[in-house]
Amino acid sequence: MMRVMAMKMSVAASSSSTSLHLQRPWPVKKEEALLATAAVSYARKGEVRGLRAMVSSGGSVGGGGGGNGNIRVSVDKVNGRKVNGVVHGSESPLSLGKGIALVGDDGGGGMVSVNAFKLGRFVEDIHVYRQNFVIRSYEIGPDKTATMETLMNLLQETALNHVMSSGLASDGFGATHEMSLRKLIWVVTRINIQVEKYSRWGDVVEIDTWVAASGKNGMRRDWIIRDYSTQQIITRATSNWVMMNRETRRLSKIPEQVREEVKPFYLDRKVFFDGSCVNEKIDKLTEDTAEYIRSGLAPRWSDMDVNQHVNNVKYIGWILESVPLHVLEDYHLTSMTLEYRRECRQSNLLESLTSMTTSEAHEDTVTINSRKAELGSTHILRLQEDKAEIVRARAEWQRKKYI
Known part of the structure; x- marks a missing residue:
């Protein structure tokens, strides 16, 4: 197994314990910072096995004691804006997992769940999944705005994280446990996206997604993209999905076992209300x-x-x-x-x-x-x-x- 240094982050200490709660790999205010490092362990074919955080200084910060500290990363904003699905304490979603690493005087530590970096959360009980994104420089086109491909990629990422965070995901790409047992995968048959405004580099967008039944053997997934700073809806999208056997490449009916898995997450809400999206x-x-x-x-x-x-x-x-x-x-x-x-x-x-x-x-x-x-x-x-x-x-x- 090979260990690779992955990032540096600043953390803030509060009391005399030895737990480290990792929420974001960005620095906090300078006066509250304590330098720490993180390492990612890899296995064959680049599989991430875990992430470990190690404090590089032995003392506590802002505390008065020496040695160990109760260290918590609480970085919520970049340039004054909330980014990438940050949540606070009691708002911590199902998608964040445990997110705990143990550290001691020797700089050693336990493993942090990769789920701690899913960066999204459920709203409206378990029916709507929400995730925030910053538009990166490599996601814009010649006119300095996000491209249609960028928007579609963000929709896809949010949908996959929704499945992962729901606890339904198996080894397949967005497949549930029962789907994986039957060698089934989801394939999209139709998608419609309507854009009112394109975001620019550095803008933060908030994406909501949910699912519903579509006929007897299909599923509909809808999305809304908002400008985070104004909460204006700038994009709406809807899509239809069916199941296919990953080996025979033939379409399949939805098994009853799979239907029972996903049914609790269904939300009977359409993203288009005015008939502007019809299956013409x-x-x-x-x-x-x-x-x-x-x-x-x-x-x-x-x-x-x-x-x-x-x-x-x-x-x-x-x-x-x-x-x-x-x-x-x-x-x-x-x-x-x-x-x-x-x-x-x-x-x-x-x-x-x-x-x-x-x-x-x-x-x-x-x-x-x-x-x-x-x-x-x-x-x-x-x-x-x-x-x-x-x-x-x-x-x-x-x-x-x-x-």
Whole structure:
């Protein structure tokens, strides 16, 4: 086993015990700080086995005694803003786990649960899971705002942490215990995301997610993204999921045992109230109807997820490869619907087809902020060899000065 130094953090002492409660790897105020270090242990294939914290100074801080101290990291804000799902004392969620490391005079320590860094919490009992994120510099595009791929990745991360924090997760990627026993995984069939405002670098967003039944053999997952500082809803999204056998790659009915696992978490609440998100048919594009075609798109190893198919977020980048450059430069995506039709593997070669329309053809389509889209587009992502469809998509665009 190999031990690697992972981070340095400041901690504040309060009394004469030997427990260390880790909440955040960011420094507290200088006058309250005591330098500590943390180490992560790895096993084969990079599996994190644990995290250990060691105090690098022998005395107590702000206490008057020497030797040991009751040390608690209580770092809630960066630049005056609450970040990444910080919670306080009695608000500590199910998702934080135990989060305890023991330290002594010799600088040794116990192991900290990795669950201590899930960074989210349940609200509204167990029905809504909430997590905060800071928009990083590598998550913005040329216009200095978060990209559609960034938003989709944050939605996916929140959904997976929701499952992990619920206690339902097994070894699978978002799979429950009963699903893993039956070799089942969740696959998304359709997702719609509508954006009123794109966050900028350094902004903090708050994401809520919940699940509900969708027909007899499906599940719906919804999300709301808020600007943390204003609490304004800036994005809404909804999605439909079905089960697939990870070995046969065939769709499956939801076993009753799985239904009983997830049913207590269902919340009968829709994220769209005005009918702005309906399951309208997305028109098929061909070589004759598409205005722009981009061929030779090759999935990479880094595009694959743990279920050994292309991660659904990756498709957005390939879809946009056939969108005219002036549209990408001058317009924001205000709405995007993706309809997933089949899997894509690393060995596949893809082509992207796009057709653009003006606002006259979309007068009946309204975005969540009641502004009519100025442009509409239809997309197909398909296998280059046999033209089999991977994804159909529809999008709406607004000039960047308005959003």
